[in-house]
Amino acid sequence: MNDGSPTRLVAPNQQVTAPDVTICSRDIAQISHWQLTSDTLGSDHFPILMFIPLSFQVYDTIYPKYKWNMKKANWSLYHDLLEDIFDSTPEFYSTQSKYDYLIEKINDVSEISIPILRPFKAKKRPPPPWWDEQCISAIAQRTSALATYKQDSSLANFVHCKKEPPLHLRRQMLSSRFLLKVQHADSHLLSKIHRLNTMDLTCKYWTKRNSPPLCSAIQYANRIQLTSHSQRVIQDISYFHLLSGFDVRVPAYKQQPHHIQNLLREVQSKLAGDAFIYTDASKSASGTGCAHYIPSIDSFSMFKLPNEFTIFSAEAIAICQALQFVEDHNLGNTSIFSDSLSVVSSLKNGSPFDMQNIHLFNIRWKISQLKQRGLRITLVWVKAHSGIIHNEKADDLAKMSITSGTKLDIPLSMQDNRVILKGNLLKRWRTEWIEYCFTSPTRYNLIHPSLPRGYWHENFKIPRKYISCITRAKIGHGVFPSHLARLNLVPSALCDVCEVYGDLDHCFFGCAKFLDHCNALYSDLVKSGISAPLNTSHVFSLGRSDVIVLVVKFIRNSGIKI
Known part of the structure; x- marks a missing residue:
């Protein structure tokens, strides 16, 4: 059924292919239509x-238009009316006719003897709570980037469209993640991977070849000293105890500090008699730490964590250490206040994915142990930096714990290792981008000497045709004499009007055909603070929104084609 259109989005140096094949019978093919989405x-x-x-008839879901109010039905009238109808039922020659007559009369009698409730409205499926304007904006940016890449299949546009690192870096990233998963599960594959790595290091076959990705992953993990926490289910606790819910409260705070404090006092009044513990964590260039503070006895504990820990894991460990304090000192019923909404939400939802995190697993395990001892544990989210004295105290202790806390020797979770791998991937990608800029300098590299973080136009509300024009101008590909001459489409690289080299700088700042518009663009750029002499590479490298607006104005008014 394919019409020959490529079904896969490929890189600029790859051949377009159609690996997705649609096959159907001859009879259906004659009346069918095959189409790709954009x-x-x-x-x-x-x-x-x-x-x-x-x-053929398609049966959709049928929603009733009304419902019967059975609680207020007049069943005696219903019985009498049906009895009269059955006594005078006419003769029918088919079973279907009898059935239709019976259903019709029952509905007629029901309308007389049974009142009708309000019309039934089908419930509309609510949109997902996480869908917001950022999701809509991301889809619009992705669609715009794909359209730009279709018009100009360059490497830069492909990177913007896919937002993915080079293939060899992605392959290495996936291999490292697979290795972490194998280590995490204590799989039998781990010994086989180590044997493969030994062969890679000792066998002459691999001396002149690149190492297999899994072997490179092991060697890379040894260099950066990745550790994986082997998560084993605790034997003395039932799995259903781990899944049993506990009290997690997420108040609907507003922005006003007085409203936040009043709402928190209202929550605390319902927890009267509990011991209150405030937890917090801190991460900076100096390191990572966490702490908890108990106002009633003016007691606190500070813990220093490995620098590689994420702030999510540090917040979870702070809660876990607070639970350990409750168990060691027999505090009784306890309410723990944390300003980490992500950790509190993960514990509240209790999805199987969240249970894979060893720190969340330990929190649930400790709470289950305390519940078996008859203690009630409540977890409350408190908004950070809202003038809550005890939470600010815990925040100060967490910052101090980076340098003066008790060192905890806790292995990294698999999620923390993934964050480390992703960070190292980005570092290697930036390094390779810089090396590529030096070894293979292009016009685009001169404009963007560092790895772009996103689409250059994601913060500009300009029509797509101007985005395409500016993108082609950045790459140096367009309908101007110098580029057309390189493609042997015109005999000369000279401008037809001015008889000088017709590159982009000439088209924007010196061509007699657009002289008035060129002079206006030049004066506007100088007024905006850009020092002369001007060239297009320097103008585009600034990345300023006001400069882009001036360039769009020049393209629109002059009618120049790029």
Whole structure:
């Protein structure tokens, strides 16, 4: 059924292919229509739409228009009316006719003897709570980047479209993540991978070849000293005890500090008699630490964590250490206040994915142990930096714990290792980008000497055609004499009007064909603080929104084609 269109989004140096094949019978093929969507929806394959106009009845979900109020039905009247109807039932020659007559009369009698409730409205499925304007903006940016790449299949546009690192870095990242997963599960594959790594280091076959990705992952993990926490289910606790819920409260705070404090006091009044513990964590360039503070006895504890710990894990460990303090000192019923909404929400939801985190697992395990001892543990989210004295005290202690806390020797979780791997991947990607800029300098590299963090136009509300024009101008590909001459499409690289070299700088700042517009652009750029002499590479490298607006104004008014 394919019409020859490429079904896969490929890099500029790859050949377009159609690996997705649609096959159907000959009879259906004659009446069917095959079509590709214009958006990949984030994948590297284009979704396929098949239109088959078959004539059969489709049964949709039928919602009743009304409901009977059975509580107020007049059953005696209902009985008498049906009895009269059955006594005078006519003769029918088919079973279907009898059935239709019976249903019709029952409905008629029901309308007389049973009142009707308000009309039934089908419930609309609410949108997901996480869908917001940022999601809509991300889809618009992805669609715009894909359209730009279709118009100009350059490497820079491909990077902007896919937002993915080079293939060899992605392969190494996936291998490292697989190795972490194997270590995490204590799989039998780990010994085989180590044997493969030994062969890679000792066998002559691999001396002149690149190491397999898994071997490179082991060697890379040894260099950066990655550790994986082997999560084993605690034997003395039931799995259902771990899944049993506990009291987690997430108040609906507003922005006003007085409202936050009043709402927190209201929550605390319902927890009267509990011991209150405030926890917090801190992460900076100096290190990572966490602490907890108990106002009623003016007691606190500070813990220094390895620098590689994420702030999520540090906040979870702070709660875990607070639970350990409750167990060691027999505090009784306890309410723990944490300003980490992500940790509190993960514990509240209790999804299987969250249970994979060893620190969240330990929190649930400790709470289950305390519940078996008859203690009640309540976890409350408190908004950070809102003038809550005890939470600010815990925040100060967490910052002090980086240098003066008790050192905890806790292995990194698999999630922390993934963060480390991703950070190192970005560092290697930036290093390779800089090396590429030096070894293979291009016009685009001169404009963007550092790795772009996103689409250059994601903060500019300008039409797509101007985005395409400016992108082509950054790359140096366009309908101007110097580039057309390189492609042997015109005999000379000279401007037809001015008889000088017709590059982009000439088109923007010196061509007699657009002289008035060129002079206006030059004066506007100088007024905006850009020092002369001017060239397009320097103008585009600034990345300023006001400069982009001036360039769009020049393209629109002059009618220049790039």
